[in-house]
Amino acid sequence: MKLSQLTLYSGRLLFSSLHTGGRRCVASVRSQSRFAKDKMASAKSSILPISYLSQVEAQNVDIDLMNEFGYEMSQLMELAGLSCAVAVTQQYPRDNLTNKGKVLVCCGPGNNGGDGLVCARHLKLFGYSPCIYYPKRTDKPLYNGLVKQCTSFGVSFTTDLTQYSDYDLIIDAVFGFSFKPPTRELFIPVMDMLRETKVPVVSIDVPSGVDVDNGDAEGLQPDMLISLTAPKFCSKLLTKTHHYLGGRFLPQPLIDKYKLTLPEYPGTSLCVNYPLLDKLGRLPNYQVFLLQQYSLLTKEWEIPRGFHQLSN
């Protein structure tokens, strides 16, 4: 099945041209296609792409959350790490995985690593078998507590990166939005492993090792990215990556202050699956395909909540 053009307009999913091998599919979209043309002829599309944050903005949002809104870092980290664990269960349900959820969680020295420790604990609670690689531990009460919690929950730790192909998934919680290239020596083995492995890699907040503002076309291209609060500019290069937004803790005044356009979280969800755009601001093909499958399956032509309108 080949979809050659898709337009999202006024909250409805409109197919303007669909080529398919199945007659039933052709018939079922024809009336929608006519509807799409009528609508398009009479109206102008509105554009609501997701907002991106620079490195400095992301750091300022963090500071504002704590200084202006009374959050503690441990609260933010708990919500961030939990949303990552939930997103992983949605994208990679445990029972679909060959080793029933063996996950290597690679944690760095900063808060991104802290998110990884929280995520590992929740994955354990969700029935996965996480194992943590944590080469540079931070001796602060927050991190010592997170390590203790993981140990108490029976999460194991490893210093061995050679057996990575035994895992179903690898979580990249090495560096987040404060990373400054180049990568220092201690982290080169884990960065090499993340780039080379064929095991799906899930990056928390940003793909580790890439320039947060400019990205890196040669850098890590994870299979899944969970952006926290809002995606960072570097994620614009990740057009084949499953993308989720997590960290549901932004108060409206901060959304307004940073002029953020973000998808709505459905109901009580802690994360939302949301497409990243390609360089030209279009949906990448696989996301189009998912939307199309959703519509054909459910016969609903409304965009699932969380998918915003995109321009022509």
Ligand SMILES: NC(=O)C1=CN([C@@H]2O[C@H](COP(=O)(O)OP(=O)(O)OC[C@H]3O[C@@H](n4cnc5c(N)ncnc54)[C@H](OP(=O)(O)O)[C@@H]3O)[C@@H](O)[C@H]2O)[C@H](O)CC1
């Ligand atoms: N508001 C939110 O969205 C929240 C996000 N959270 C998560 O926090 C990270 C950002 O955390 P931060 O501690 O500021 O930064 P990092 O985790 O990216 O890493 C900083 C540490 O990494 C070291 N570093 C930096 N560059 C390099 C390098 N090239 N090689 C080796 N090590 C490097 C840095 O060392 P310094 O010596 O330079 O200080 C730090 O040790 C965000 O991305 C989210 O994942 C919060 O959990 C909740 C709120």
Ligand SMILES: [K+]
């Ligand atoms: K990361």
